[in-house]
Amino acid sequence: KQEVTQIPAALSVPEGENLVLNCSFTDSAIYNLQWFRQDPGKGLTSLLLIQSSQREQTSGRLNASLDKSSGRSTLYIAASQPGDSATYLCAAGGGGADGLTFGKGTHLIIQP
Amino acid sequence: DGGITQSPKYLFRKEGQNVTLSCEQNLNHDAMYWYRQDPGQGLRLIYYSQIVNDFQKGDIAEGYSVSREKKESFPLTVTSAQKNPTAFYLCASSSDLGGYGYTFGSGTRLTVV
Numbered sequence A: 001k002q003e004v005t006q007i008p009a010a011l012s013v014p015e016g017e018n019l020v021l022n023c024s025f026t027d028s029a030i031y032n033l034q035w036f037r038q039d040p041g042k043g044l045t046s047l048l049l050i051q052s053s054q055r056e057q058t059s060g061r062l063n064a065s066l067d068k069s070s071g072r073s074t075l076y077i078a079a080s081q082p083g084d085s086a087t088y089l090c091a092a093g094g095g096g097a098d099g100l101t102f103g104k105g106t107h108l109i110i111q112p
Numbered sequence B: 001d002g003g004i005t006q007s008p009k010y011l012f013r014k015e016g017q018n019v020t021l022s023c024e025q026n027l028n029h030d031a032m033y034w035y036r037q038d039p040g041q042g043l044r045l046i047y048y049s050q051i052v053n054d055f056q057k058g059d060i061a062e063g064y065s066v067s068r069e070k071k072e073s074f075p076l077t078v079t080s081a082q083k084n085p086t087a088f089y090l091c092a093s094s095s096d097l098g099g100y101g102y103t104f105g106s107g108t109r110l111t112v113v
Helices: none
Strands: A004-007 A010-014 A019-025 A032-038 A044-051 A056-059 A062-067 A072-077 A086-093 A100-102 A106-111 B004-007 B010-013 B019-025 B031-038 B042-051 B054-057 B064-066 B076-078 B087-094 B102-104 B108-112
Touching (some): A004 A086, A010 A019, A019 A106, A032 A072, B010 B019, B019 B031, B019 B108, B042 B064
Parallel strands (some): A010 A106, B010 B108
Antiparallel strands (some): A019 A072, A032 A044, A032 A086, A056 A062, A062 A072, A086 A106, B004 B019, B019 B076, B031 B042, B031 B087, B042 B054, B064 B076, B087 B102, B087 B108
């Protein structure tokens, strides 16, 4: 059974710093990997989707990488801003009928 | 705009009462999902449906029931058999077994009073 782990569980950094959030998964036979952002009391907003055949995806200041062989993905946030404060969730898609397997998230605080 | 609509945003349940959470999508997605989110536990799958009139139990289906009579709709009923229903409930949808990713609704917060 797939297990997804996110490190660190919480992170607080000053505005302007570049930062990396880590995600690891136990079963490398994934179909894709998706990063989400969740603001307090809100639903999930999709940030990036990486297919199993891809190494990385970029959107603005965000870059996500995928290394299937080592079971790892990273989310890189450049020039962080207070508006980036949220919980970031990593989820592995197995390509089956039963949806995504989620990590517990990284709670990120960007200090002004 | 295409998306998923969950209602209500907040819901209060009395002991022994059944309540139903609504989830509607206009993305023409075949598959729909219900997840439960508790603090510190991440999201856990309750039920999923790949096509109309078919659905499967997820990891924590006990005390919940669903129906899928229309492609656009996947309501979740929290029954009195669910002993700890207070949580944040999220509905999602996907096409092509998630090949294009998953879209989530804004959630319903259920509280037992």
